[in-house]
Amino acid sequence: MLSFDFTGSNAHLPEPDRQRMLPRARAAHRALLQGTGAGPEWLGWRRLLAEPDDALLDQVEQVALEIRERADVLVCIGIGGSYLGADAVIQALTPAFPDAGRTPVVFAGHHLSTEYLAGLLEWLKGKSVYVNVISKSGTTLEPALAFRFIRAFMEETFEDADRRIIATTDAHHGALRTLASEKGYRTFTIPGDVGGRFSALTPVGLLPMAAAGIDIRTLFYGSVTMMRTLASEDDNPALEYAMRRWLLHEAGYTTEVLSVMDPRMTRMGAWWQQLFGESEGKNHQGLFPSVCTFTTDLHSVGQFIQEGRRTLIETFLTVESGSSTLRVPGDPADLDGLSYLEGRRMRDVNRAAFEGTLKAHIAGGVPVTHIGMPAVSAESIGQLMYFFEHAIAVMGYLLGVNPFDQPGVEAYKKEMFTALGKPC
Numbered sequence: 001m002l003s004f005d006f007t008g009s010n011a012h013l014p015e016p017d018r019q020r021m022l023p024r025a026r027a028a029h030r031a032l033l034q035g036t037g038a039g040p041e042w043l044g045w046r047r048l049l050a051e052p053d054d055a056l057l058d059q060v061e062q063v064a065l066e067i068r069e070r071a072d073v074l075v076c077i078g079i080g081g082s083y084l085g086a087d088a089v090i091q092a093l094t095p096a097f098p099d100a101g102r103t104p105v106v107f108a109g110h111h112l113s114t115e116y117l118a119g120l121l122e123w124l125k126g127k128s129v130y131v132n133v134i135s136k137s138g139t140t141l142e143p144a145l146a147f148r149f150i151r152a153f154m155e156e157t158f159e160d161a162d163r164r165i166i167a168t169t170d171a172h173h174g175a176l177r178t179l180a181s182e183k184g185y186r187t188f189t190i191p192g193d194v195g196g197r198f199s200a201l202t203p204v205g206l207l208p209m210a211a212a213g214i215d216i217r218t219l220f221y222g223s224v225t226m227m228r229t230l231a232s233e234d235d236n237p238a239l240e241y242a243m244r245r246w247l248l249h250e251a252g253y254t255t256e257v258l259s260v261m262d263p264r265m266t267r268m269g270a271w272w273q274q275l276f277g278e279s280e281g282k283n284h285q286g287l288f289p290s291v292c293t294f295t296t297d298l299h300s301v302g303q304f305i306q307e308g309r310r311t312l313i314e315t316f317l318t319v320e321s322g323s324s325t326l327r328v329p330g331d332p333a334d335l336d337g338l339s340y341l342e343g344r345r346m347r348d349v350n351r352a353a354f355e356g357t358l359k360a361h362i363a364g365g366v367p368v369t370h371i372g373m374p375a376v377s378a379e380s381i382g383q384l385m386y387f388f389e390h391a392i393a394v395m396g397y398l399l400g401v402n403p404f405d406q407p408g409v410e411a412y413k414k415e416m417f418t419a420l421g422k423p424c
């Protein structure tokens, strides 16, 4: 299981404050479990873990197997909650360097760069391509535009284009559902009661992950295990995390930095950033979610975290074990002065960097939480994703906002569509 250490924020949160807050945090947690808080119609992300659909997991795995056998590449088209979960899990659980036995998954429709799209269309030529277009509404500009280009490419290139395109969308509504029915695409459904950023464990995330060769069943059941663990009000780390964040928010802290000690977890940070930012950033409240990869970013924003304006809280995410046994090699000349590390495991060097950074940041006045993952595994990632989902739902209720909507996202779209001359 994941481990949690909250003592790094004790100096900023006197015990009486925490005790005073506990009943309110428990009430927020109960509201989530009982569906009595804001947005009860969006609690499908918990329902699908309470009632696992193994037949659906089988179907996803079957289509993924076909993709792995027949495709040189899977292009996933989607944005926001329709791509970040898959992107995060694929980065965490597939090798960093190209692996001949694996179907690469590339993303499109997650921005509007013409250079990227043109480059992708060029690169796809001569390859056996499958496409998974993912959009609940089917009308989100970025994926819908990318799909126009990629659909045209598929129809020009492959006689069986309609078999190679798989749509993941709403069960009944939306432009993509209509198009999929007309073309006869195979489809997976995004449940109506699951919002985009909570949809990683639906086919939205599961199909691309399985196509990348990830064990989605273990991942899914990792989340189930964490949901069961977090059902209790006592010793509940999600409740503790949310409560401390809320108290620090009330004390004037403005930003949370998620500091990952393993670059495999960087995109998981991007998934967390959307989950937290869209869920709590409402009514002029919330902690701005920011992600750092250490030790890389200790050489960029480390200075700010240590000595800049004291409005940051920090959550460290570490990995406790792994398969690599790399040890620092000997060098009799010792010109780099590193022989004192000879024979030490690289893992232990990174651990020392974490422990040193943790101490330094605490001494610098940053309230710190530490989450430890036993390994970067499907099980741990599943646990972690549910942990964050549960915690931010509780935090939303503590802030008095609906954690499951995102009304502010419409503002930029309105201005953009006006600029583009979209007919009303």
Ligand code: PA5
Pocket (backbone or CB within 6 Å): 079, 080, 081, 082, 134, 135, 136, 137, 138, 139, 140, 143, 195, 196, 197, 198, 278, 406
């Ligand atoms: O979390 C959300 O709801 C958003 O990030 C959506 O997932 C994103 O805007 C994409 O929407 P759609 O799936 O309708 O294309």
